[in-house]
Amino acid sequence: MTERAKGKRRSTGWFSGIDRNTFIHRSWMKNQGHPDHVFDGRPIIGICNTWSELTPCNAHLRDLAEHVKHGVYEAGGFPLEFPVMSLGETQLRPTAMLFRNLASMDVEESIRGNPIDGVVLLVGCDKTTPACVMGAASVDLPTLVVSGGPMLNGKFRGQDIGSGTHVWKFSEEVRCGLMSPEDFRDAEAGMSRSAGHCMTMGTASTMACLVEALGLALPTNAAIPAVDARRRRLAHQAGNRIVAMVEEDLKPSQILTRKAFENAVRAVNAVGGSTNAVIHLLAIAGRVGVEFTLDDWDRLGRDVSCLVDLMPSGRYLMEDFYYAGGLPAVLRELGDLIHRDALTVTGRTLGENIDGAPNDNPEVIRPQDNPVVPDSGIAVLKGNLAPDGAIIKPAAASAALLRHTGRAVVFEDIDDFYARIDDETLDVDASCVLVLKHCGPKGYPGMPEVGNMPLPPKILRQGVTDMVRISDARMSGTAYGTVVLHVAPEAAVGGPLALVRSGDMIALDVPARKISLLVDDEELARRRAAWQPPAPITSRGYVKLYVDHVLQANEGADLDFLKGGSGSAVPRHSH
Ligand code: FES
Numbered sequence: 001m002t003e004r005a006k007g008k009r010r011s012t013g014w015f016s017g018i019d020r021n022t023f024i025h026r027s028w029m030k031n032q033g034h035p036d037h038v039f040d041g042r043p044i045i046g047i048c049n050t051w052s053e054l055t056p057c058n059a060h061l062r063d064l065a066e067h068v069k070h071g072v073y074e075a076g077g078f079p080l081e082f083p084v085m086s087l088g089e090t091q092l093r094p095t096a097m098l099f100r101n102l103a104s105m106d107v108e109e110s111i112r113g114n115p116i117d118g119v120v121l122l123v124g125c126d127k128t129t130p131a132c133v134m135g136a137a138s139v140d141l142p143t144l145v146v147s148g149g150p151m152l153n154g155k156f157r158g159q160d161i162g163s164g165t166h167v168w169k170f171s172e173e174v175r176c177g178l179m180s181p182e183d184f185r186d187a188e189a190g191m192s193r194s195a196g197h198c199m200t201m202g203t204a205s206t207m208a209c210l211v212e213a214l215g216l217a218l219p220t221n222a223a224i225p226a227v228d229a230r231r232r233r234l235a236h237q238a239g240n241r242i243v244a245m246v247e248e249d250l251k252p253s254q255i256l257t258r259k260a261f262e263n264a265v266r267a268v269n270a271v272g273g274s275t276n277a278v279i280h281l282l283a284i285a286g287r288v289g290v291e292f293t294l295d296d297w298d299r300l301g302r303d304v305s306c307l308v309d310l311m312p313s314g315r316y317l318m319e320d321f322y323y324a325g326g327l328p329a330v331l332r333e334l335g336d337l338i339h340r341d342a343l344t345v346t347g348r349t350l351g352e353n354i355d356g357a358p359n360d361n362p363e364v365i366r367p368q369d370n371p372v373v374p375d376s377g378i379a380v381l382k383g384n385l386a387p388d389g390a391i392i393k394p395a396a397a398s399a400a401l402l403r404h405t406g407r408a409v410v411f412e413d414i415d416d417f418y419a420r421i422d423d424e425t426l427d428v429d430a431s432c433v434l435v436l437k438h439c440g441p442k443g444y445p446g447m448p449e450v451g452n453m454p455l456p457p458k459i460l461r462q463g464v465t466d467m468v469r470i471s472d473a474r475m476s477g478t479a480y481g482t483v484v485l486h487v488a489p490e491a492a493v494g495g496p497l498a499l500v501r502s503g504d505m506i507a508l509d510v511p512a513r514k515i516s517l518l519v520d521d522e523e524l525a526r527r528r529a530a531w532q533p534p535a536p537i538t539s540r541g542y543v544k545l546y547v548d549h550v551l552q553a554n555e556g557a558d559l560d561f562l563k564g565g566s567g568s569a570v571p572r573h574s575h
Contacts (some may be wrong), residue, residue, distance in 0.1 A: 009246075010141070010568060014115035015039040021575050025115065038078040043246040045072045045239070046116035047081040048107060048136070050128040055088030057125035057197035057204060060226055061148055067232040068120050068146060071239020077118075077246070079239065084110055084135075087127040089203075097474065098446025100127045100134075100283075101550070101559045102542055107135025112568055117141065118246040120238055124148030124197040124226075126477070129207035130280035133216065134558070137252050137287040138565035142245035144345045145217040146238045147208040149226035150318035151196035156187045162311035163191060163198035164478020168452070175422075176460045196226030199318040201310040203477035206273035207280060212327045213267035214284075215255045215344030219353045223326035225319050241345060248347060256288045259339035262300055263350060266337050269304040269377040270330050272313035272395045274477025275485055278378060279447075283556030286563045294380045294389040294554045298513065301377020306395045307333055307366045312480040313395040314372050316364050324364035328357035333368055381484060381515040384524075385470070385496050385506065388488035389554045390515055398466040401482040402510040405518070406433040406468060410502045413438040414450055421456055428456050430464045433506045437497055438534065440472035440490025441550040441557045445537055447472070447486075452479040468508055470515070472497055472553070484508065484515060486553035492534055493552070499527040 014025040016039075026039050047068050051061035065081050072079035085103040087096040111119050118141055121132040129147070136143040154161035170187055173179035197204035208222035218238055224231040261281065268277045278297055285292035307330055310316050331338055331354045340351025359365050366372055376395035382388075394402060409428045411417035417436055420426055428434075434453050441447045451473035459467065469483045472490035489495030496517060500506070505518040517524075538544050549559040 009041050009043065010117050011044040011115040012041055016041060021573055024575060043077040043117045043243050044115055045077045045079045045242050045246070046111060046114060046119040047079055047122060048111065048119050048132060049081055049083055049122045050086040050124065050132065051083065051122070052086035052088060054091050055086040055125050055128070056090065056192070057088070058086055058123070058128060058148055060195035061122045061124065064146065064148060064232065064235045065122055067235035068122070068239040071236040072243055075240045075243035077243035080116065082110060082114070084132070087125060087131060089126045094444065095446040095448035096127045097448065098543070098546060100131045101546065101562060103127065103131035104134040104562065107132050108138045111136060111139045111141060112566070112570060118242045119143050120242050121145045122148065124204060126203035126207065126276065129204070129211060130283060133211060133284055134287050137256060137284060138562070139568050140251050140253050140565055141568050142242060142250055143216065143252050144238050144242045144245060145211045145221070146235050147211070147217065147221055149196050149224050149228070149231045150199040150205055151192060152194040152225055152227065153199060153317040153319045154191040154193065156190035160317055161187065161191050162200035162317055162478065164202050164476050165200045165311040165480070166191060168479055172454060172460060175454070176457055194225070194227045198478055200312055200478045201272050201274070201308065201318070203274040203276040205318050206268055206271065206277045206477055209267055209271050209273060209327050210264050210277050210281065213264045213331065214260045215342055215350055216252070218346065219328050220326045223318055223322035225322060228322070244347070245345060250345070250347060253288060255343050255345065256284070256290065257342065258290050258292070259342040261285055261290055261292050263338050263342055265297055265300040266304050266334055267327065267331060269301045270306065270334055271308040271327070272306040272310060272372065272376065275378060275391055275393050276474055276477055278391055279474070279486065279553055279557055282554070283558040286556050286558050287565055289564060294391070297378060298380035301379070302375065304337060304377045305368065305371030306373040306376040307368065307371050309364055309366065309372045312478050320361070320364050324361035325357060325359045328354045329359040329365045332357045333359065333365065335368070379510050379513060381510065381513050383514045383516040385500070385515045385517040386487045387496065388552060390484050390487040392482070392484050392510055394510055396480040397482040401466060401468050401508070403508065404468050405505060405507040406431045408433050408435045408500055408502055408504045408506050410435045410500055411437065414444070417453060421454060424458055426456055428459065430459050430462065430467060432467065433508070434467060434469045435497070435500050435506070436469070436471035436473060437491035437500070440492055441553060442547050443472065443490050443492030443534065445543060445547050445550070447474050447553065447557060449474050449476040451475040451485040452481050452483050470506065488552045488554040490552060494528070494531055494533065496524070498531055499524055
């Protein structure tokens with residue numbers, strides 16, 4: 001390493017020199033057994049770990065951190081692992097999304113306030129990836145993402161079952177008596193049978209693809225199963241590479257360009273990715289100051305087909321996706337739809353990274369002329385019901401419902417929904433449109449994944465498996481159905497969704513990108529005049545901060561004061 005590089009190293013501001021402060025910084029670190037020479041100006045690499053036993057998808061990340069450390073040491077750096085808030089999608093109430101922005105603040109301040117020169121983000125479960133990327137982007141030190149990887153394919157009674165996707169399927173079957181409670185219980189262990197995150201193309205897998213397409217992760221990071229030794233090899237290589245990135249001063253701001261965001265949208269659509277990617281990518285763009293809107297999502301998705309045959313849109317699972325070639329093969333299949341010259345953490349362009357990437361199973365990763373679902377990009381809908389936009393994932397919807405007009409059956413909030421959906425006297429038929437209010441960022445609060453409302457049992461018994469559903473909520477990336485999500489403005493701030501009443505007619509026209517409440521303007525004005533905002537949920541704590549400052553879904557649901565970045569400088573000492 002050059003003396004010039006050593007002299008400019010950020011961490012030398014803590015460890016270089018003979019004075020009271022540098023004594024304090026070095027001495028206390030030495031209680032862990034670190035020798036003098038690790039403070040000689042070599043790159044200090046933070047390993048930002050979202051490990052937690054309460055986040056089962058990330059419970060193996062301590063092990064993965066050791067392999068990153070091997071790589072860092074080998075390349076002449078000094079690794080220091082630190083924990084940040086972990087968000088477990090399956091355990092955390094009321095919803096992990098409520099805490100994404102809080103976790104991002106933890107990540108941002110932990111990176112900025114500590115003596116590190118570069119950082120590896122260890123992520124996995126849905127919100128851990130955007131939270132860490134958002135926080136790190138606001139600091140802008142050299143950053144590399146290592147995902148924990150998906151679980152092995154789920155197995156039950158001789159068939160592959162997918163995380164989440166089969167939960168929805170099995171739970172509906174139990175509700176209408178097609179599956180026994182005993183079988184339901186047995187399927188649990190078969191579904192989650194190894195370390196790792198959901199192995200469908202749910203939000204975790206989508207976000208892993210998204211960061212790889214953005215250029216923030218090494219090629220193939222997205223798909224290697226958590227327990228495949230090649231995941232550890234990749235972690236080791238990430239340790240090597242982050243040291244070089246510090247030497248090169250290669251920062252997120254050089255990687256997270258407009259072209260990178262466009263690549264990410266194409267990639268998410270090509271893998272049939274989760275609708276949650278929309279909200280997270282908008283939030284990340286907000287942190288780095290790249291102009292990026294819902295309309296960009298729609299425009300960039302229009303000529304992309306779903307090429308990856310994975311649940312919930314298709315048949316296979318992440319293990320199959322990795323063996324077929326993973327994301328590099330998909331990006332290569334996308335050809336001219338990808339900006340090949342976008343810079344990545346490898347120091348090379350995305351195009352250079354994917355040159356020669358093989359597609360070893362064209363059944364799993366289809367060529368563009370034989371897609372799983374043609375022209376299937378996530379669509380942005382607008383109209384008098386969603387003036388600032390709503391989204392739908394056509395690849396997960398029923399083709400016959402993409403143009404549909406139906407009578408609204410309205411649930412004022414999630415409690416109202418659960419109280420009435422199983423009621424045999426509910427006035428509903430298969431042509432109706434289920435509408436759920438007060439599940440947006442401020443309304444729930446936290447915008448939970450309840451948008452894929454279970455259907456009424458009496459409809460299920462008719463053999464109907466899909467209805468049009470509309471809400472200001474999100475939907476699990478593992479779910480499916482003709483589900484309109486992220487309606488903005490949300491009901492809790494008086495968006496038109498708040499004015500819908502049972503019996504109103506609603507028209508959905510996905511090809512025309514329209515969603516319309518067929519009620520005349522005078523009547524809507526009368527309803528608006530009578531509308532009362534909901535009472536505040538709480539008067540204290542983080543939830544109050546969140547409700548007071550959260551942006552709407554079409555702006556990424558970040559906190560308004562977190563947009564942008566503050567860099568890595570910390571002008572004052574602690575002593
Ligand atoms: Fe963690 Fe699905 S619950 S990734």
